[in-house]
Amino acid sequence: MTAPATIVVGYVPTPEGLAAVEYAVDEAQRGTARLVIVNSGVRGYDSDPAFATPTDLDALAGRLTGLGIEHEIRQAPQAISPAEEILQAASDVDADLIVIGLRRRSPVGKLFLGSSSQQVILDAACPVVAVKRPD
Template sequence: MEHIVVGYVPSPEGVAAVDYAIKVARRGESRLVIVNSGVRGSDAHPAFASASEWDALAEQLRELGIEHEMRQPSSAQSPADEILAAAAAVDADMIVIGLRRRSPVGKLFLGSSSQQVILEAECPVVAVKRPE
């Protein structure tokens, strides 16, 4: 496995996705491409990682010796479009996304971004739940 794209949001689900991708990357010496964007590029959206969160994640990957690229587009499309575009650009072998718990009604739908990534990705997608 050469390239793993990770959809990251600053949440327990986002951290779980990164942790899973790190484990896979260490086994196969893969390169991680971390993608974070707010909805429609809004850096005020809670999904958009702050500079300190983003820098801390980059430092963690450096300390672990994980080859990586950080993408945080300021004029982003939807988060799903950004993840899919990154996967296409690097010819990703896998995409990793985090999933949050849903209500019974919410379980009928994964969430628009998650659902779009799973349905449109050209490579396998791993959906990681946060640890209990």
């Protein structure tokens, strides 16, 4: 598989979100891929813990710049859902790949993926990589 030209990453400031970013960074460094980082609160609530702070986003941007990775960071405070934001960004930039992080689940929770993860996987027009956080 050749390196994707554009990778969309669903980012939340958690170990799972950071694992998704790390996977995308590794992919970008293998080729000349551009990253589009997407962060939104659940149903647009910017007080949601998934909504990254300006400090989180500045640190992420600084790291990507330092690595020489072309990137864009999108944060939509009025998003309907994180999945819709990720899918819209992927459509906007004609993404070659989407990377999302997955949380660990209880045995009952394993019957279903999170609704956002499931929606991205089922509705994406390009391949999706779901990354677990490292132990």
